Amino acid sequence: MPSAPNSKRIKGVSIYRPFVYGSIATPVNPDKKPPNLPPDHTHQWTVSVRGVGENDISHFIKKVQFKLHDTYANPLRMIESPPFEVSxxxxGEFEIQIKIFFVPECTEKAQTLFHFLKLHPYIGDKAELELSRTQRRPVQAFIYDEIIFNEPTEAMYDLLTSRGSALIPPRARNGRGWEFTEESEASELDRLTEGIKVVQEHIKKAKETLLEKERQVAQIKAQLEKK
Known part of the structure; x- marks a missing residue:
């Protein structure tokens, strides 16, 4: 069967397009709560997939699916036009699954990402963190990434190149102040390190408790044998 028009792949060619994904969360002012806000909700937040520097990405991304925590009504949210975001x-903090679907010309499978929603600041000394909390500063957690189209179809190649090449942003921040790779990754590493320490401490205490219980059982057995 002959190939569909422009579905032939261009061998030896790779095109990448940068984008950012992540979230921004703002503490709710208890004196100015939005109407109908559940009493235990402490933050307003938005998770999104965006072009770098607000560059358009809808010419190669058709829709984005966000899978929220199961406690939310309709946790599977499909956004079919930009902005690709859910507010x-x-x-609580939890992991959000992000599934990116490409335009039909791409003929590639959807790409799945995972983002951990952050509501609280973790980067900085204690004084700075406390100031950030008291001032209810927004907490931003965005990651820079690239979608690579290896050997794209002729139709996809034409689509991508007709919009020009997107520029790679500075590693630290772009014009809107979003935090990228280094700070976000450093924060995650710090949190993982602290988490490992807590787990190790729990394991140590559990072992000590187990040894004490075994000692008590041995004493009881010894007493029973004497009777």
Whole structure:
């Protein structure tokens, strides 16, 4: 069967397009709560997939699916036009699954990403973190990434190149102040390190408790044998 027009792949060619994904969360002012806000919800937040520097990405991304925590009504949110984002309120941090679907010309499978929603600041000394909390500063957690189209179809190649090449942003921040790779990754590493320490401490205490219980059982057995 002959190939569909412009579905032939261009061998040896790779095209990448940068984008950012992540979230911004703002503490709710208890004196100015939005109407109908559940009493236990402490933050307003938005998770999104965007072009770098607000560059258009809808010419190669058809839609984006966000999978929220199961406690939310309709946790599977499909956004079929830009801006590709979901806004909600809540009190807890959790992992959000992000599934990016490409335009038909791409003929590639959807790409799945994972983002951990952050509501609280973790970067900085204690004084700075406390100031950030008291001033209810927004907490931003955005990651820079690239979608690579290896050997794209002729139709996809024409689509991508007709919009020009997107520029790679500075590693630290773009014009809107979003935090990228280094700070976000450093924060995650710090949190993982602290988490490992807590787990190790729990394991140590559990072992000590187990050893004490075994010692008590041995004493009881010894007493029973004497009777």
């Amino acid at each position: 909600e309120t809540g009190w």
